[in-house]
Amino acid sequence: MRLPVVLAAAALLAAACAGQGAPHPAAHDTRGAVPAGPAEPASAVKLVGGGRFGVPASGTSAIAYDPKLVPAGATARVTAESGAVMATSTVTVEGFLPDRAYGVHLHVNPCGPDPEAAGPHYQHAHAHASADNEVWLDFTTDPQGAATVTARQGWAFVPERAPRSLVIHAKRTKAAGARAGTAGPRVACVTLGPQ
Template sequence: MKFRSKASASAVLAATALLAMPPTVASAGGGSPVGRAEGRFLPSSYFPPDAVFPPDAVTYDWTKVPVGTHVTVVERTGARTTGVELAVSGLLPNRVYGAHAHTKPCGRAPEDAGPHYQHIKDPHQPSTDPAYANAANEVWLDLTTDARGRAVAESTHDWRFRRGEARSVVIHDHGTMTDPGDAGTAGARLACLTVPFV
């Protein structure tokens, strides 16, 4: 991983050094851990345009997801269940963020992560129908940070991911909406962590 300049690299290292360790993730789903991804959010602008996109954790809005914010996602599975745990530290304090599993890996642009993963796919996309865009059919991991910018969320389901169709967790600007026409929406995509969901 190469930065554009030593100054940019130093700025990121200085920012990350100020952050506390993330909170401990819980044990959603009660199953065995089968996957884990973690990192510190870096801006995509630190990497040259011709490079293969290297960071697993990307922030698109430094003011709302600061550079260096730590993120961890753990996937647990049972015989027929999936649990996903999200833990963060370094976000803005006392604030609500939306978060969901998405279908593609993170990229330079927020849209690169694709739509939400849905167990039963809505034939009409983008999906804002509560019959499909809901917390039982998607993985919703909305967060409410404490005074130190730390938060933990978990989501448990009685289904398993289709292999290769869930690839990231995206943090959004506000809590997830549930009304028809807005269901599943949570504002701008602020940051993204690529996750090798099983």
Template structure:
């Protein structure tokens, strides 16, 4: 019994010594060390859409296409190597497809204040669902819909998207006008949480 107890004590001492040492684990090929990864980002925005006003964060620009009482909820999250965004709308026109994209600036009094679409990087010269965040929705009979999309890239460090713009038409997926979805009818400013 003493030899078993002695062996057990030696094993615990060796295990404790090994646990006290910190060694860097190798990273899988293609993945950066944790200290060089971009920070996690969680952006949210939404509410009942109202006409543009100072400090309004959910605005409507076209009340013929976005009825009074319509509401929007947006979340956009980015980790080290994955970005996931979700859009939920309610009270919109029934059985209608709206284009929706993340944009670079907050919403403003004018639809163009939100700036261009948010892109993975400025090195991409063409718009696509792989290089931008498109969240088109087709509403049900009650004007509700949800869309979620994920990308295998992170938001640019220090430069996340600042708004989600809802457009009057479905997003064109190809051709010279890829990414176009018609006039901007509503906008939601995103804030970090």
């Protein structure tokens, strides 16, 4: 008894789908499409920035605001990336003052001629400054003025509001108290963009 019912349902389904074979509209034409590479999470973010620090000017990706603390010829390379659940950020600097500490954070806006153009710190979930809610990459240079530091967060960047710059400050970041998250004047900035 069940066989006729199943056959009737299959015939109805086939008839309903018969008109579904129309080609895609031109805007969605898939002919000649290149096969996609390995799938990445929809929330993947990959940002990079860096170069030799220059004077503040529009369009410059690495800006030195204080040449006494970021000498001529100093460079930086920055990566900030995340998948669905974790973020990793790395900064490598060369040519900075030797044996000196700097505070470093990701910020919400690109760099600009004014040090404040980068806006506030990038924050993950709530409005308080901490190494758990922000990306802090403080470093102390070696005797040659170089350093590399990596920070890992247990959360991902939100693609629609990913960080847009890395700001280097004159002092190490205060970790606690009413001034938590502060690190003195902004001495340099690196604009981040998609890789």
